[in-house]
Amino acid sequence: MKVTVVGAGAVGATCADNIARRELAHEVVLLDIKEGISEGKALDMLQASTLLDCDVKLTGSTNDYEKTAGSDVVVITSGLPRKPGMTREELIGINAGIVKGVTENILKHSPDAIFVIISNPMDTMTYLALKSSGLPKNRVIGLGGALDSARFKTYLSLALNCSPNDLQATVVGGHGDTTMIPLTRLATKGGVPVSQFLDEETLKKVAADTMVGGATLTSLIGTSAWYAPGAAGAYMVESILRDQKRIIPSCVLLEGEYGQSDICLGVPVVLGRNGWEEIIDYKLNDEEQAAFNKSADAVRNMNNVLSTLELGV
């Protein structure tokens, strides 16, 4: 199996490193437009491999897409990250052109690849990659819910003083500070609703912290996060390449599911060797569905901006 990660910055390099360390693919190509950075980071990771008993062919490429040929999965992280005080949505003007161009270049050499889109604003970038490529819907998957749910579990585990591994907790909707929806009602500890352990005020704080999880890290670090985003990328790639069929909330095209159409938005999906294979219906209650619809409205507004950017979509 071969994976290409486009963008050898913080998220791309971390994702490639996680994929290599866990030997999820036999070959990993890291590609960046900036001269030397991908070759340097790939060589550094290769040297680390000798210390970590891991055997993966890791190479870098400065914008040479021939080296990416025959990739099974392509992870797109190329583009600008936000700075403190910015929203992810403000990145659309610069990142849309990058994501569209990269998708086109990749497809020339890997026509059968499954795409995992990370660049922000991710819901709109996923929609753009899908629409501009004409790919089957199951092969374009945005990363949002995997990361946001990891943050939800982290804040829950801190409040509950328990292992995050004993928690089930999912975030659906958009990957934005105000558009994501931590599904508190469905969160469980060892199969028991977390509302049996935590009062409403604490649960509200956990949900609020989750929603601004990315913004909190951005203001602490000065740029956006990469350890959990890179790990979340590898987690999705693992389920795809190993055909694990894990249920991972991800951004996919909705065609009536969850009451929405012609939009890519975060819902629980089964990830396997065919990409996303099934949408799981969580049967949202009225309040959750209203929040989902509001989230869809905001993401649709961003998608409408694409037509003003002269991208030809």
Ligand SMILES: NC(=O)C1=CN([C@@H]2O[C@H](COP(=O)(O)OP(=O)(O)OC[C@H]3O[C@@H](n4cnc5c(N)ncnc54)[C@H](O)[C@@H]3O)[C@@H](O)[C@H]2O)C=CC1
């Ligand atoms: N969906 C999610 O959950 C997350 C999304 N992100 C997003 O991921 C993106 C990357 O973030 P970082 O890695 O922190 O940024 P970074 O600035 O560290 O790395 C981005 C890399 O993309 C490269 N690049 C730019 N244009 C390119 C092109 N046309 N072809 C190839 N490479 C190109 C740059 O040279 C740079 O090395 C940002 O848009 C960020 O907002 C970050 C974290 C989580």
Ligand SMILES: O=C([O-])CC(=O)C(=O)O
């Ligand atoms: O916060 C950001 O801009 C990057 C991102 O999407 C995240 O870490 O969730």
